[in-house]
Amino acid sequence: MPPTPAPRRPLPRIDPARCTGCGWCVAVCPPHVLSLQVVAWRKRSVLEDEAGCTGCSKCEPRCPFGAIQMERPQRPDSGSGEGSGSSSSIS
16 A cells, blocks of 8 residues: 655745735744745745745734735645645635
8 A cells, every 4th residue: 555645734825915025924934934025016925935834824823914824735646536626725
């Protein structure tokens, strides 16, 4: 029997329309994988190092604008059957 793959950890999905670039999420991130970048003349938070993210979710409640949602990424080997192909939001 093949080994079952480890469950994917949730990663922050940052809504650029809601992100104000305040930096609170960057300050609270323990592995320091979030950073502020200037995009189209606006400061925004971005996930710099997806592999380094621990999925701790500390950034999500710290955002005062609700711009961050934790989501589990899709498995690259997921089939096209019913119910697959969408990432699940962590509540």
